[in-house]
Amino acid sequence: MLDGRTKEFLQEALDGDRLITFLVGAGTSADSGIPTFRGKEGFWTIGSKNATPQSMGTKKMFDVNADEVWRWFLYRISICEQAKPNLGHIALSSIEKRLGARFALISQNVDGLHFRPESLINNLYLIHGDLRYMRCADECSKALYAIPLFFREQIRSRETPLTFDEKQKLICPKCGEMTRPHVLWFDEYYNEKYYHLDTTLRIAKSTGLMIVVGTSGATNLPQRLVERTLSRNGKVIDVNPETNIISDKLRGLVHGHYLQGKSTEALQALEEYLGERG
Template sequence: MNKENTLFITGAGISAESGIPTFRGEDGFWTIGSRNYTPMEMATRHMYQQQPEQFLAWYYNRFITYRHHAENDVHRWLADKNLITQNIDGLDGKAGNKNYIAIHGRIDKMTLYHTQGEPVEVIDAPWDQVDDQRLNQSLMHLFNIKNTPTLNESYKPFVLLFDEYYTDLYRIDEALSRMEQADKMVFMGTSFSVNITNMAMDIAMRNEIPVEVVDPDPVILPYAKVKYHKMRATDYIQHHD
């Protein structure tokens, strides 16, 4: 059994078996852009501000079409664990985890468009009201955007974009606290290519706690106290019940 202070940190590989593409695989979200822009250009606050119609249509087609996918055995196994996920699909919540941290946001939520760092409520996103026959106009209407977003009037998907930073909206202070209190960290299905995994590894090395990496092709980390499990998360959980 895992100790209560083992912290699990998950990435896109966890949801691949639910039929959701990873971010950097051959068919990943970050390999498929719009007609004129790369994913790294599309998934930005700048694009939302300057070309909200294109941003919302791209976001809807790349992410929201997966909103009805179901959780898998790994999500269910993690349901009672101390968990931080990089995933925005919300499947850990569907699996029953009541207090996981979705450090990059969730596709089923939105917020008022606000200056980062200001307190704001996270509310349900109206995806089921979208008219696919008039997609762009429908999205602009539902997010209360005329030509460009208006602060504290328009809405923005609850997702951390490339040119944004972690704030209390994404529970960053609580995430860092969980890292500091952990006596072990287990990384599952992550490529270690985002800031949150770097933060976690810095804390793990400073506190000299053991780390486990679960991935068929794991990133090799510059730390002596790492145990690698070169397997899928579904295989890992079968040996750790």
């Protein structure tokens, strides 16, 4: 499914010595059955009211109703834990093995599928956090604490209540306050401490080719990463089923290209192409 311009960009990148960076989003996990939770799957009923993902996944909502926010996130965690890496995840792992130190993966996904044995990525930067972890909501330390295995193995439904015993497992072991999911909420900003802001911007500066897969670029940092790559004469390929914010940015640029396609199929095709060239 790779067109001529995509192959041209790939070959130029392989002949060079700069990074080949992948920037991926929720589309790469769609074939694993994980919904984006931005649509109808993310709506949540609290009493007689329906809450949107943009209101549930916020510090503001957590401060008002921490139990309900945790119940929403534990439902999400349950879905992610039952999911398996798809062929796109596995292709990315194979690509890293081929490219070695020239590979970088910047992921917006919090589902943990990049850490499974068959899809393991080493040079990985999670810019939206990681649902496998929680941290103190009062920021008493920089420590991250693993979500109790009890939560991760249990299949939860939307109706599963948060019990007193479960709430005790969500207490910060250092200060005794409530923990929060280790994710970037809709009303928060990127930073280096938790979300690799400065590091990923430096990676973009050193990138000869950035391949954007499965994200519309609706948040600020992915757009900045694309712009930073282009500003240093790097090339950018956006791979998505439909045009989006990033493909619009690339339109008409000598160093930009939009390739229409699905994430899994595109990543497999890219892995095959790279394999043919050693």
